[in-house]
Structure formats: C-alpha cells, structure tokens
Amino acid sequence: MERGALSLLSGGGRRAPTILIYHRILPEQDKLFPSEVHRAQFDRQLAWLKTRFNVLPLLDTVRLAAEGRLPARSACITFDDGYADNAEVALPVLQKHGLHASFFIATGFLDGGRMWNxxxxxxxxxxxxxxLDATSLGLGRHAVGNWEQKRQAISALIGQLKYLPMAERLEQVGKVAQLSGAVLPQDLMMTTEQLRKLHTAGMGIGGHTVNHPILARLDGAEARREIAQGKAALESALDAPVRVFAYPNGKPGQDYLAEHVAMVRELGFEAAVSTSWGASRGATDWFQLPRFTPWDEGMGKFSLRMARNMLQPAARV
Structure with missing residues (x-):
C-alpha cells in the first residue's frame, strides 16, 4: 500500500496517529506460538513502516496534535508489560532503523517477576x-503431549482464570504450576537495568500499573493505587516524569471504565492507550487512543490489515 492511499486513511492535524501494539519480540519463531512476532519479522515490519509512515514518539504526537500540527501518516510503536526481550531483541532492531517506541511497564514484575499468564x-x-490434570482446581484435564494440545490447554486455562479476582487468580495459577511439575523461567521480564537501558536509548516509558490487574474488577481506591504506584515506581527508577499510560488488557467498558480514564487524567498523565482496534472518529480522546496488533508474516497481508484497521471506528467508554 502506497503513501497516497495511506494519507487518505490516516490521521493528521488534530487526529490521532495509527498506533501499533507489541508485547514480545522473540529471537526466533516459537514452535508453541508461531504467530508471535520474532526478530526477523519485526525487522521487516519496521522497514515497511519507515517508508510509508512518519513514525513518531507517542508523546510527541499528542503534543503536535494539540497544536493541530500532527503530520499525515503518523504512526507510533508501543510495547506492553515489560518483557526482557524488549530491551535485548527489540531495541537493537529499532535502533537499526532509527525508530522510536514507547514501552508500558507493569512495575511489579521487574527484577525476576513473572506475569500470571x-x-x-x-x-x-x-x-x-x-x-495436565487440574480437575482438583475446577479447571479440567488437559492433554499437553504436542504443540497443538499445549496451545489448546493454554487457551482453556487462561480463559478460565483471566477474570477471577486477582488474589484468587494468583493462587490458582500457583497451583497449576505445581501440578505441572515444570521448572519455570525467572528472566522473562525486564530488570531495572534493562528499563534504564531503554530510557537511556531515548525510548519512551509509560505506566501500566503495578500488578497488571483488570481495573474494572477493582474498587476505586485500589485501582487508583495501582495506577499511581506504578507511575511513582517508574519515575523513581528513571528519575524522570512518566506521561503516558496503557490500560491493562485495555478493552473499553470491559477492562477499564470512564472512572479509570478520569483517574489517569487526574494523576498527571498526558495520554493513555487502550487495546481497541480501529481509528478515532470525531474528536480524539487522548486518554483512550486505540491501538492495532500486527501479526501477519507476509507484508502484503500486513499492509492490508493496517488499512482495514484505519477504516474501522474504535470503541471507547
């Protein structure tokens, strides 16, 4: 897809940019999740993006748009959660292409933590x-003898656990780990040193709470603490202000509500992102910016999915 067509579809002026969301960039393709973005695929995607979009820091797009000066075909790259491979695999590829990304960090998992999923x-x-027999936990019995069975088991277990209250979910997940008999990795998430490495390289750092809870399932005071304490921990580690935020899970009306948008604004952030696909329509809500998840291996399908995403109106609360 060429620049002219993208200019007709994309934002600019006071309209929101196209925002891509990544989580992990693996060194090579994963047999368990072959669609997970890996280094070579990420490299191809960045090469394509930089020839067709004005890839800008997220905070810069907010400030330019406030002045009505955001260029057409503006795009931002974002990462959620704080995986170690963001610093060790993704950062060198971003630097190779001279591109910027913003990394949203759940601070409770720094330095040896591991997300429940x-x-x-x-x-x-x-x-x-x-x-894997988890019937004693009410989670069923799952064949895990090959990659397809493992994928099905993971999907079933995560589906049953995802919306449990946070404490109950963590307890159940710990029991699943014990039942599996597996030796689990301790280095999936960033260290504070890797966080600072991203910051020193000029990348953006954003808040993503402490424990990555579903805010809509917390009472107001606890939700506010999660947002505020995550921000404070990042600012302390970096000795720099943190101005952008990503709602955990990020589905409007399901994972976060209007009250959480208000909290983010009140706590001093300048913008926030959801995981709603599509493009902003009407006046842009800079505290509910939609994002798009790219996964196509082939760049032809990737570009068509990008275009389709820009045609779809995004949801918000």
Missing part, C-alpha cells in the same frame, strides 16, 4: 507429562 504458558510448555 506466562506462568500458565510456561507451565504447559515445560510440563514433563502428557496430561
């Missing part, structure tokens, strides 16, 4: 058995 994934991946 990764505990499930790695428990299933590394289980030294052909069947």
């Amino acid at each position: 990764d505990t499930v994934i790695e428990s299933v991946r590394r289980a030294p058995v052909d069947v």
Whole structure:
C-alpha cells in the first residue's frame, strides 16, 4: 500500500496517529506460538513502516496534535508489560532503523517477576507429562503431549482464570504450576537495568500499573493505587516524569471504565492507550487512543490489515 492511499486513511492535524501494539519480540519463531512476532519479522515490519509512515514518539504526537500540527501518516510503536526481550531483541532492531517506541511497564514484575499468564504458558510448555490434570482446581484435564494440545490447554486455562479476582487468580495459577511439575523461567521480564537501558536509548516509558490487574474488577481506591504506584515506581527508577499510560488488557467498558480514564487524567498523565482496534472518529480522546496488533508474516497481508484497521471506528467508554 502506497503513501497516497495511506494519507487518505490516516490521521493528521488534530487526529490521532495509527498506533501499533507489541508485547514480545522473540529471537526466533516459537514452535508453541508461531504467530508471535520474532526478530526477523519485526525487522521487516519496521522497514515497511519507515517508508510509508512518519513514525513518531507517542508523546510527541499528542503534543503536535494539540497544536493541530500532527503530520499525515503518523504512526507510533508501543510495547506492553515489560518483557526482557524488549530491551535485548527489540531495541537493537529499532535502533537499526532509527525508530522510536514507547514501552508500558507493569512495575511489579521487574527484577525476576513473572506475569500470571506466562506462568500458565510456561507451565504447559515445560510440563514433563502428557496430561495436565487440574480437575482438583475446577479447571479440567488437559492433554499437553504436542504443540497443538499445549496451545489448546493454554487457551482453556487462561480463559478460565483471566477474570477471577486477582488474589484468587494468583493462587490458582500457583497451583497449576505445581501440578505441572515444570521448572519455570525467572528472566522473562525486564530488570531495572534493562528499563534504564531503554530510557537511556531515548525510548519512551509509560505506566501500566503495578500488578497488571483488570481495573474494572477493582474498587476505586485500589485501582487508583495501582495506577499511581506504578507511575511513582517508574519515575523513581528513571528519575524522570512518566506521561503516558496503557490500560491493562485495555478493552473499553470491559477492562477499564470512564472512572479509570478520569483517574489517569487526574494523576498527571498526558495520554493513555487502550487495546481497541480501529481509528478515532470525531474528536480524539487522548486518554483512550486505540491501538492495532500486527501479526501477519507476509507484508502484503500486513499492509492490508493496517488499512482495514484505519477504516474501522474504535470503541471507547
């Protein structure tokens, strides 16, 4: 897809940019999740993006748009959660192409932590058995003898656990890990040193709470603490202000509500992003910016999906 067509579809002036969301960039293709973006694929995507879009820092797009000066075909690259491969694999590729990205960090997982979904994934991946029997937890019995069975088991378990209250979910996940008999990795998430490495390289750092809870499932005071304490921890580690935020999970009306948008604004952020696909329509809400998840291996399909995303109106609360 060429620049002229993209200019007709994309934002500019006071309209929001196209925002891509990544989580992990793996060194090579993963047999368990072959559609997970890996280094060579990320390299191809960045090469394509830089020839067709004005790739800008997220905070810069907010400030330019406030003045009505955002260029057409503006795009931003973002990462969620704080995986170590963001610093070790993604950063060198970004630097190769001279591009900027913003990284949203859940601070409770820095320095040896592990997100609950990764505990499930790695428990299933590394289980030294052909069947993971979690019936004692009310989570069923799952064949895990090959890659397809593992994928199905992971999907089923995460689906059952995702919307449990945070404490109950963590307890259940810990029991799943014990039942699996797997030895789990301790280095999936960033260290504080890797966080500072990204910041020193000029990348953007944003808030993503402390424990990555679903804000809509918390009471107001707890949700506010999660947002505020995550921001404070990042600012302390970096000795720099943190101005952008990403809602955990990020589905409007399901994972966050209007009250959480108000909290983010009140806590001093300048913008926030959701995980709603599509493009902003009407007046841009800079505290509910939609984002797009790219996954196509071939660049032809990738570009068509980008175009389709820009035609779809995004949801917001």
